Amino acid sequence: MARKILLHDIDVANLTDFNVYRNLGGYTAVEKMFKNFTPDQLTEEVKKSGLRGRGGAGFPTGLKWSFLDKKTDKPRYFVCNFDESEPGTFKDRHIGQLNPHQLIEGMILGSYALGVRTAYVYIRGELFYVLKIIEKAIEEAYQNGFLGENIKGSAYSLDLYCQPGAGAYICGEETALLESLEGKRGNPRIKPPFPAVVGLYGCPTVVNNVETIASLPWIINNGAEAYAAIGTEKSKGTKLISACGHINKPGVYEIELGLPVEEFIYSDEYCGGIRNGNKLKAVIAGGSSVPILPAELILKTAKGEPRLLSYESLEEGGFETGTMLGSGGFIVMDDTTCMVKSLLTYARFYHHESCGQCSPCREGTGWMENILRRIDTGKGSMKDIDLLVHIAKHVEGNTICPLGDAAAWPVASAIRHFREEFEEHIKLQQCRFTK
Amino acid sequence: MQEKQNISAFKSETIELVNKIINRYPEGRQKSALLPILHIAQAENNGWLSTGIMDYVALLLNLQPIEVYEVATFYSMFNLEPVGNCVIEVCQTGPCWLKGSDEILAHFEKRLGIKPGETTEDGKFTLKTVECLAACGNAPVIQVGTDYHENLTTEKVDELIEKWKAENKVSHSNPYL
Ligand SMILES: Cc1cc2nc3c(=O)[nH]c(=O)nc-3n(C[C@H](O)[C@H](O)[C@H](O)COP(=O)(O)O)c2cc1C
Ligand code: SF4
Numbered sequence: 001m002a003r004k005i006l007l008h009d010i011d012v013a014n015l016t017d018f019n020v021y022r023n024l025g026g027y028t029a030v031e032k033m034f035k036n037f038t039p040d041q042l043t044e045e046v047k048k049s050g051l052r053g054r055g056g057a058g059f060p061t062g063l064k065w066s067f068l069d070k071k072t073d074k075p076r077y078f079v080c081n082f083d084e085s086e087p088g089t090f091k092d093r094h095i096g097q098l099n100p101h102q103l104i105e106g107m108i109l110g111s112y113a114l115g116v117r118t119a120y121v122y123i124r125g126e127l128f129y130v131l132k133i134i135e136k137a138i139e140e141a142y143q144n145g146f147l148g149e150n151i152k153g154s155a156y157s158l159d160l161y162c163q164p165g166a167g168a169y170i171c172g173e174e175t176a177l178l179e180s181l182e183g184k185r186g187n188p189r190i191k192p193p194f195p196a197v198v199g200l201y202g203c204p205t206v207v208n209n210v211e212t213i214a215s216l217p218w219i220i221n222n223g224a225e226a227y228a229a230i231g232t233e234k235s236k237g238t239k240l241i242s243a244c245g246h247i248n249k250p251g252v253y254e255i256e257l258g259l260p261v262e263e264f265i266y267s268d269e270y271c272g273g274i275r276n277g278n279k280l281k282a283v284i285a286g287g288s289s290v291p292i293l294p295a296e297l298i299l300k301t302a303k304g305e306p307r308l309l310s311y312e313s314l315e316e317g318g319f320e321t322g323t324m325l326g327s328g329g330f331i332v333m334d335d336t337t338c339m340v341k342s343l344l345t346y347a348r349f350y351h352h353e354s355c356g357q358c359s360p361c362r363e364g365t366g367w368m369e370n371i372l373r374r375i376d377t378g379k380g381s382m383k384d385i386d387l388l389v390h391i392a393k394h395v396e397g398n399t400i401c402p403l404g405d406a407a408a409w410p411v412a413s414a415i416r417h418f419r420e421e422f423e424e425h426i427k428l429q430q431c432r433f434t435k
Numbered sequence: 436m437q438e439k440q441n442i443s444a445f446k447s448e449t450i451e452l453v454n455k456i457i458n459r460y461p462e463g464r465q466k467s468a469l470l471p472i473l474h475i476a477q478a479e480n481n482g483w484l485s486t487g488i489m490d491y492v493a494l495l496l497n498l499q500p501i502e503v504y505e506v507a508t509f510y511s512m513f514n515l516e517p518v519g520n521c522v523i524e525v526c527q528t529g530p531c532w533l534k535g536s537d538e539i540l541a542h543f544e545k546r547l548g549i550k551p552g553e554t555t556e557d558g559k560f561t562l563k564t565v566e567c568l569a570a571c572g573n574a575p576v577i578q579v580g581t582d583y584h585e586n587l588t589t590e591k592v593d594e595l596i597e598k599w600k601a602e603n604k605v606s607h608s609n610p611y612l
Contacts, residue, residue, distance in 0.1 A: 075461070087528045087567040118461070125474065125512050126568055128581040128610040161459040164610075166470050166510035169566065183469035183496075185509040201464060244530045244571035251572050288529060288567075329571070331530055345529040349566050352511075 002269075003230060005218045005238045006211065007254045010098050016133055018140035021101040027146055029220035030108050034154050037220075042113035046216065048224035050236030055081055055172070055209030056287060056327045058311050067196040068114055069204040077205040078116040079181065080107060080213055082123035082130075083165060083172035086287035087349060088329030091240035092210035094252040096123070096130045099214070100137035104160065106213035108146060109220055111158050114206055118159045122177050125166040135162050169353035173401050174207040176355065187355050188401035211240055211328075231257035235310035239328055241270075246334035248272035261285075261307045262299050265332065278334035282417070285314055286326020288346050289406030291413030293323050319413065338433040339418040340425045343410060344372040350407035361404040364395035368411055375422065378429035385422050389415055444491040449475060452611055453495060465496050469506055472496065473513060474610050482522060482607035483514040511565065519554040519561035521604040524578040527564045530571035539575045540564065542589045546596055559600070580606035 014020045021027070033042060047062025068076060080103065084092040095103055103121070111119045123131050138160055141147045149157045163181055165171045171180045175189035178200050199205020215237065219227045228236045235257035244250045247265065249272035255264065264270045265280065274280050283298040284290060301307055302321040307314065314325045333342065351365035371388055374380045392408035399405070415422060425431060445453065453472055460467040472492055473484065480488040484507050486500075493500045507513045514522075525540045544550055547560050554561040570576045573585030584595060598604075 084569045085567060088530050088571050090569045090571050093569050120459075124569065125470070125510070126565075126578060128474075129583075132611075159459075163459075163467070164471055164474060166474065167512035167565075168510050180470065181467060182464070183466035183502075183506065185506055201461065242572060244574060245533045250574075284529075331533070331571070333533060337533065342529055342532070345527065345532045349528050352566055355509075 002254065002256045002259070003238065004254050005227075005230075006095065006102070006214055006240060007252070010094070015099050016101070016137060018101060018137065018144055021099070022144075025221070026101050026217075027105055027144075029105060029217040030146060031152065032220055033109055033112055034152060034156070037113075039113045039115055042109065042220070045224045046113065046219065049219045049227040050224075050231075051212065051215055051219065051227065052236070052311070053209055054211035054215070054239065054328070056086065056289070058325065061208065061212055064196070064208075065110075065114060065206055067194070068206055069197045070115065072204065074203040075118065075201075076114055076116050077200040077203055078107065078111045078114050078119040079174075079177065079200060079205060079207045080119070080121040080210055081172060081174065081177060081207050082121055082127070082210050083169075083177060084127070084210070085124055085169040085172050085353075086289060086327045086329055087346065088244060088284060088331040089242055089287045089327040090244070091242040091252050091328060093127060093130060094240070094242075095210055095214050096127070096134055100134045101141070102214045102217060103134070103210060104137055104141050104147075106216040107160055108151070108158060109216045110206070110208065110213055111160075112156055117157060118161075120181060120200075121160070121162045122171070122181055123162060123164055124171070125164040128164060131162050131164055138162065168355075169349070170355045170401075170403060173403065176401070177207060178205065185355070187357050188403075190400055232308070232310045232312070234312045235325075239309070239325070241309065241328045241330050243271050243330040243332065245332035246275045246278065246337070247332045248275055255309055257310045258313075259309045261309055264309055264330075265299075271332065274332070274334050276334075278336065280332065281335045281337055282333045282339070284323075284329070284331040284333075284410075285309075286324045287329035288331070288349065289402075289409060290324040290326040291319055291322075291409050292417065293321075293413075294417045297321050297417070298323075319409070320416075323413075336433055338425075338431050339414055339421045340372065340376050341431065341434070343414045344369070344376050346410045347372050347407070350403065350410075354403060354407070358399040358404065360395045360398045361407065364391050364404070365407045367391050368395075368407070372411075375425055376431070378425075380426040382423065382426055384426070385415060385419065444488060445475075445479065445495075449479065449609070452609075457496070466498060466502070468496060469498070469503065470510070471611075473503070473507060477513060478607045478609045482518045482520075483516060517554075518607075519558050521559060521579060521599050521606045522561045522563060523606075524563045524565040524568075525551070526566070526568045526570075526574070526576045526578075528567040530567070531574040531576055534574035536575040538589065539577070539587050539592060542592050543596075546592065559603070579604075580608065581610050 171186040176186040195205040280295040347369040351369040392411040396408040
């Protein structure tokens with residue numbers, strides 16, 4: 001059995017209650033923090049742990065904290081990114097719904113390290129029922145002296161609030177999130193300046209993902225070395241993988257980074273194999289934005305080595321034959337899946353979610369959706385395939401935020417690996433799978 | 436603030452909640468409360484944001500009406516047209532599609548006799564399609580008000596529709612309460 005850091009207690013009844021969490025050792029990391037760490041030492045500890053951001057980009061967390069502008073006398077902010085809108089990703093909901101105090105404890109640790117007086121959890125509006133669970137837990141934390149003025153008799157004070165979004169994938173992008181938190185449209189900002197210098201209300205701000213923040217209490221309780229001892233050279237610790245699609249056991253799994261993909265898909269401890277004994281066709285390993293890989297390439301790299309669930313192994317082969325760990329949204333497709341229709345749903349998604357600021361993204365996502373719809377309904381022509389590749393290439397890298405890339409990569413990779421299927425669809429003027 | 440509170444759109448308990456939310460942000464940053472307040476306003480205005488209710492929110496938060504309109508039009512959870520009592524939102528993104536969301540949507544269309552974006556003649560149901568709801572492990576998924584219904588089958592859809600009809604389901608209520 002793999003070590004559990006994030007989900008160790010997840011099945012305990014009434015874990016959302018303060019007392020239950022506390023009796024399992026909850027909030028001891030906060031007590032230890034006051035005893036053993038200055039804010040800078042805490043940042044150092046997180047740096048040493050090797051923890052990387054779990055929101056998708058994998059940026060080293062401690063390093064990100066050290067960029068926070070501490071020279072100004074402006075207030076600083078710490079914001080939890082609970083937008084969780086990347087298709088295939090449903091891991092943060094698992095934490096927020098079942099173990100909100102773990103997230104709150106992490107928010108206290110991060111806020112202390114960053115010298116923050118006010119922190120926010122920005123949660124997608126659809127998850128209002130989770131927001132209410134978190135707000136209740138926050139209230140309990142206040143009642144028990146872990147939030148508010150002079151936490152546990154220390155000189156440190158912190159207020160924590162929850163803020164709902166209202167339906168916009170783009171608000172997961174950190175600068176769009178900050179705009180939204182300011183009560184505006186979720187239009188991403190041009191970077192630089194980065195939020196560490198100009199963030200919420202123009203003040204230095206750190207934005208971290210739910211899972212990143214929820215990992216902090218364990219790191220402080222057990223030490224950076226213990227965390228860094230788990231995983232691989234470049235991928236430390238554990239990661240939540242939310243697995244869905246054509247597998248026998250969809251769900252949220254905590255893995256030690258470096259677990260072979262084959263074991264993850266086929267072992268009963270995790271996905272339990274493909275439904276109905278069908279054959280594996282393809283996997284989108286890190287949320288809908290990362291390149292799709294066919295069965296051969298997700299199980300083994302082009303060099304023939306077993307593919308592992310780690311940042312570096314999934315990236316092996318670059319975009320030609322590799323992909324990315326991304327958010328850990330693991331979408332499995334069996335051999336009954338039409339690649340054209342599958343891709344069409346993602347193209348529609350990105351078109352719907354483009355904020356519209358940059359013309360390559362605003363127009364390109366619409367063109368890609370239209371062309372794919374044409375192919376899907378049997379009206380495509382062979383030229384359409386190269387046209388899609390052409391558009392994807394011109395959207396990628398030419399936009400303010402990475403949503404443009406996120407829309408282009410699925411198209412480029414699906415055609416790279418499944419071109420014959422697109423050709424067949426066009427030739428037959430219909431789908432082999434559903435007609 | 437005093438005179439604004441006298442405008443009768445929100446009940447006094449709601450005004451209390453609104454003020455509590457405004458206090459979460461620094462002085463002069465009350466605009467940050469806009470999204471939470473719009474959620475409340477929509478719930479209290481039969482599930483949609485009319486110009487009148489948006490103007491009222493602008494007044495409450497000391498904003499220009501245009502600042503409210505531009506935000507309301509950006510976010511997909513805000514309805515800018517009247518909706519039925521019970522709004523059914525069917526996820527259709529890749530992971531749900533893999534698990535049969537097309538059939539679920541088609542079944543709703545057949546049972547209710549409407550297409551996505553439409554409302555039944557009796558005003559009881561509105562059908563909408565939405566993008567990924569972050570519950571892909573339990574696909575197919577729909578959302579009704581703040582409730583998620585997961586692992587749907589056509590039989591479960593039938594049961595839900597019967598239940599909603601029997602109880603005259605209203606899906607919009609103040610999400611904070
Ligand atoms: C289009 C887009 C959507 C994103 N959605 C999310 C999201 O839902 N949750 C999240 O944590 N990060 C998301 N991110 C990444 C954030 O911008 C940011 O990198 C992250 O919140 C940083 O936290 P971390 O370092 O802890 O991962 C998204 C990025 C982009 C470009
Ligand atoms: S890339 Fe797309 S989503 Fe990002 S800022 Fe430009 S238009 Fe908006």
